[in-house]
Amino acid sequence: MMSRTARMAPMVAQGLSRVRVKSFLNRLSKRKERGEDDRTAFFTRTGGETDMGYTRLFADGWNAAAKAAPARMMSSQVIELSNYLSDKIGSAKGLDTSAEYAEMGKVISVGDGIARVYGLQKVQAGEMVVFACGLRGMALNLEESNVGVVIFGDDRDILEGDTVKRTGAIVDVPVGPELLGRVTDGIGNPIDGGASLDGLARSRAEVKAPGILPRESVSEPMLTGLKAVDALIPVGRGQRELIIGGK
16 A cells, blocks of 8 residues: 555645645654654655655655745755755665565366466466475466466365465476485485485476587497397497387
C-alpha cells in the first residue's frame, strides 16, 4: 500500500501551503523530542530506510515546490526542509535497497511423475523448480498456458494448488572422482548414507557433446577376455560400442 508520504508527493510538486509545511516540521520536531535522532525521525516519516523510491519522490516534490511556489511562500523553513531531505538521501545511498524475488506458480494437475504448473511464464527448458513440499523437478514441456515438470521423487507428496518456485538454474549434477563407488539419485544426491557431495564441482546434466575433432583419440584397448572380440573387433577404452544380444 502506498504510504501517506508518497500520496502527498504530487501535491508537494504543485506547491504545498505554508500550513502543511509547518505541520510537517512540527511532527518532525516532536519525533526528535521523544529521543529519536534525525535519521530515525526522517525515515519514520518517509516510509522506512528501504523505501527509497518513496523517499526520493517525496524529496523531489519538495524541491519542485521550492522552485514553483510564489515568492511569499519561499520561507526559510521550506528551503531548510529541502536541504534536509537531500542530505538524508545522500547519506543513505550506501544502503542495500535490492529485494529478492522469485517467480511462483501453482500445480493444476499431477500424475505419473509429471506435474502441470500454471504461472511460470519465464521458466527455461531444463530449469530446476522447487515444490512446496521440498521436492525438485525439471521443467521440460513449455506450453502457452502451463508447464510440464518432471518430478524428482514421489509425486504423491505433491497436491493440486501447491506452490512451485523457480530457481533460475539449469539442472546440474556433482562431478569428480569422489563419486566413484557412491550411489546417488538422478540429480546427484547421495542415497547410500555416505558423506555429502555439496562441495564438489557441478556440471549441467544436459550438455552438447564435443565434435569429432576436439575429442581425444581412443588409443587404449579394453580387453574382454574373448580372443575373437579382442583380435577381430577390439573395444577401445572410452568409446561406445553397440552390443546386440542373440535370440
